[in-house]
Amino acid sequence: MLSTVTIIGAGIHLKGQAFFQESPKELVDEVWQIIDKNYVDATFNQVDWRAVRTEFLDRSYESSEDAYDAIREMLEKLDDPYTRFMDPDEFRSMQIDTSGELTGVGIQLSQDQETQELIVISPIEETPAFDAGIQSQDVITQIDGQSTEGMDINEAVNLIRGRVGTDVVLTIRRGERELEFNITRARIEIHPVRHSRKDDLPGGVGYIRLTQFSQLAADEMRTAIQELEAEGIEGFILDLRSNPGGLLQASIEIARMWFDEGDIVSTVNRQGVAEVQRANGRALTDKPLVVLIDGGSASASEILSGALRDNDRAVLVGTTSFGKGLVQSVRPVGNGGGLAVTIARYLTPNGIDIDKEGIPPDVEEEISEEIREEMRMDRTLIGTERDPQYVRALEVLREKIAAANGEATTSSVPLAVP
Missing domain, CATH: 2.30.42.10 (PDZ domain)
Structure with missing residues (x-):
């Protein structure tokens, strides 16, 4: 069970831990202070946040569980499911999740x-x-x-x-x-990256499926690209379908593997644009690229998809992505607990906020419930001729390869997949 959190930084708050050992009320105030300084919405969902502090610090707390309950009640006022408190067990579980x-x-x-x-x-x-x-x-x-x-x-x-x-x-x-x-x-x-060479087009196709942006994702993606490049493939299909996201930094590192110049993502906090992440001239390949997305592609998947599309690096094929454009910071608080705080919205390089909207594909290709169930029962069918979105991606990739080689092509000729 994974939590919907994108980690962008976690500093250790030793001061909070020491205070909490003396009084649970100090933990309540520590959480209030973090929200007050960092929360993305300066109106706090139209809530008088200072009055909230008074309300909760006027209470008496007999145990850590009392403080936990009060913190969750306090955070509910923000009406933000991504800003949440984690007790020590929950925080440990979250750290395990993002470790892969x-x-x-x-x-x-x-x-x-x-x-x-x-x-x-x-x-x-x-x-x-x-x-x-x-x-x-x-x-x-x-x-x-x-x-x-x-x-x-x-x-x-x-x-x-x-x-x-x-x-x-x-x-x-x-x-x-x-x-x-x-x-x-x-x-x-979870090993988040699977890759293989496919001979569905002349010269070969590098197929990479990325299922999660965990701590392992960037290293495994680097290995996949390098191994496929060594095999002399003509182009890539990157499959982000049903990838729910994960670590923001992993999406940035992976984007840098695909293009040398251009913005990747900008984050906007309540003061305005806080930071812009850019490519760093260390791309591993310039071969034609098609990216598969669907309604399960969320968060870090959308950051990567948006960066590749807006920099004209890839064509997106599939259906509209999930639409989670919020960034959370996760940090330890109290005696082993954790706090996830929505601190920013992210924008694609073209300045598009996709929260609740998602990223529409350049080439839309639906998939029937029957075929989806068939592929769920037999995962070896994903990325084969039985996968309509993959077949459509091959058609698009064939056109991109031909264009890169200066060859004439037409999309009206159906692709024959052996």
Whole structure:
């Protein structure tokens, strides 16, 4: 079970830890101070944030659990599912998730700001949730029979996580249908990059599937590009479908592998543009590139897709991405806890804010529920002639390769895939 957090920096707050050992009230105030100085919305969701401090510091706290409950109540006033407090167990779990190893069922959750429904951004491939049939955009309505109405994302994460080998029953709404899934929790090590040479076009195609922007992602992507370049392929297809995102820095490092010059992403906080990340002249390839995206491509996936599109480095094929354009900073607080704070919005190089809108593809290619289920049951079909979005990406890549070589081509001739 993954949390929807993009880590951009985590400093150790020893002062907060020392204070918390003396008084839980100090933790409440530490969290208030961090929000006051860093939260992206200077109006705090039209809340009188100073009055909130007075309200919560006037209370008495007998235990750490009292402080945790108060902090979560305080953060609810921001109406931001991505700004959240993590107790020590939750914080440790989050750190494990971003390291490339997780314990749970393999879902990344979001919470709709208007309906407060718990929405699956994407199941991680080769995890219990993926194998069971959980899909992007599924709405979780019950966890082990308990309604999720009014439940915040932290509580849902706690209920879905658990000991390896135990089961959790998720009831989900998919369109008009209600479905129930009994899923066994597991410990999963995720290698986020898979790559292979494919001979679906003359000269060969380098196919790279990136499933998560973990700490392992950049190194594995570098290896994939270098190995495929050594095989002399003519172009690349980068598959970001159902990639729910992860570490912001990983997306920046990977973008730099594809182009030498240009902006990658800018972050905008409540004072304005805070930082612009740019390419650094260290691209690993200039071969033609097509990127596959869909409704499960979120956050860091959208940063990478937007950077490649806006710099005319790649053509995007598939369906519109998820639409998460907010950046969180995660830092330790108190005695082992953690705080994720929305500190900025990110913009693509062309200044586009995709939050709640997503990135539309340059070439739209839908995929039927029947074929999606077929590929879920047999993952070896992904990136083959049985995968319509991959086949469309091949058509586009063939045109880009021909253009790069100065050859004439037409998109009206269907591609023959062996």
